[in-house]
Amino acid sequence: MIAISFDAVSKIFQTPRGPLQALDGVSLAVQEGEFFGLLGPNGAGKTTLISILAGLTQASSGRTQVLGCDVQTQSAQARRLLGVVPQELVFDPFFNVREALRFQSGYFGIRKNDAWIDELLHHLGLSDKANSNMRQLSGGMKRRVLVAQALVHKPPVIVLDEPTAGVDVELRQTLWQFIARLNRDGHTVLLTTHYLEEAEALCGRLAMLKQGRVVALERTSELLKAASSNVLRFKLDAQLPPELAQRARVTGRIVQFPAHNAAEIEHYLAAVRQAGLVAEDVEIRKADLEDVFLQVMGEGAQAPCDAAAEVAP
């Protein structure tokens, strides 16, 4: 069965500067039990898409379903099936952790949920914070409570909107172990993240969004295979000649060339030498998701990636 389906979903926001097309005909389906990743630069429309799924925003057109329930016409059923971890670190300052989780259970009509709440607190390393007021918790702890709040009603579909942004390494590990376990137990997981190595390690399938459109939708392994298989990486103290710089990814002193074979690698190194430059710390590594991501995002028009497309009024 299909856990999450977006069918030609578009969203146009009315802003003082005119209409802004945040999503443009997004169609994708996530199967039950999948660990699915949604990637894209800031402003690509990831959070808008998740807001539509969660019923926080209404799509301008198109249809969105959770396990066959339409998020607009069957909103109550759809919301029971979904557990959403919002991106913003929000909390209710009036209550402690246990109270917050009890109320959240109550909103779903669940009484006496303490056994499950205790289990959630245990798995998220929050047991000793159960009676602490939300205000006293660190950012990482608040993030864990957000995850627990999303899971009080045992939803079959879990949506995490950048859950590890600004979170320490230890929590990321705890969190992913727990989410991976839920996924093994049959929960469908939809994840948006900025950490591409996380998506590479966890997600079986990925969609990449750019300016409100799906620009890649593929198994993670296929995406990695489709990209250049190797990357030549070295450090350089001087500027690269323009014809070489066009084909490289330059980050400060670090220069990286995508390369398919040994001949290409030799060609780049020779070109650097002929330009009178000295490459230091030369290494050849396997292409990773970041390379694929930059390749996909760089294809087509070189529009800035951090702004959504504006459409004519």
Next chain:
Amino acid sequence: MTGWQALFYKEILRFWKVGFQTVAAPVMTAMLYLLIFGHVLEDRVKVYDQITYTAFLLPGLVMMSVLQNAFANSSSSLIQSKMMGNLVFLMLTPLNHWSWFLAYVGSSVVRGLAVGLGVFVVTGWFTPLSFVAPQWIVLFAIMGATMLGSMGVIAGLWAEKFDQMAAFQNFIIMPMTFLSGVFYSIHSLPPFWQTLSHLNPFFYMIDGFRYGFFGASDVSPWLSLAVVGSCTVLISATALHLLRIGFKIRG
């Protein structure tokens, strides 16, 4: 426990945890009003011939406290949740507009009545009061609190910042309560202001409420019931509609 009960209970607990500010403080304010206005005006003003000014003022102050606190409860809860961002926890749940309405307005009625009762208990020993028709007292208190709780929901959904909420409170709620006859009988006003007061639904709430104590009022309690009843239904229906469409909260 169904969903709305959980939210209702949460909303009660929210104001009760800061009860000093949400219940004790308004009781204190009302007591100061009674001491100052009662002391200054006691010998100068007589209302309905036989009632002392302090006795006349007291039901007005009780009702004013009920109304202001019912409004403050739902409006401040909603705007705080919006500003803090934690309203999202509710928006992700299957709670429908009726649940939101019952919880927010219901808790506002509870807070309004709690403060009203507090004002009554603290100030009641200043002056002997009669209870000619207690059913009118209860009826107008509940209807007034429901109406203002609903107005608080509307204001809480509409306002995007605390500034706008303060404007709503200071330029709509405050003038309507102060110009409703809390401190005076409108028969003591010039004809123009009398006519204007008759257009203010708050006047009928206070007048009807006061009738329950003295069996005397500026207009018939049945007229007050009709006006307050229709306003309460209209404003509640508006609040429900705005909740149903997710006015300003679901983009």
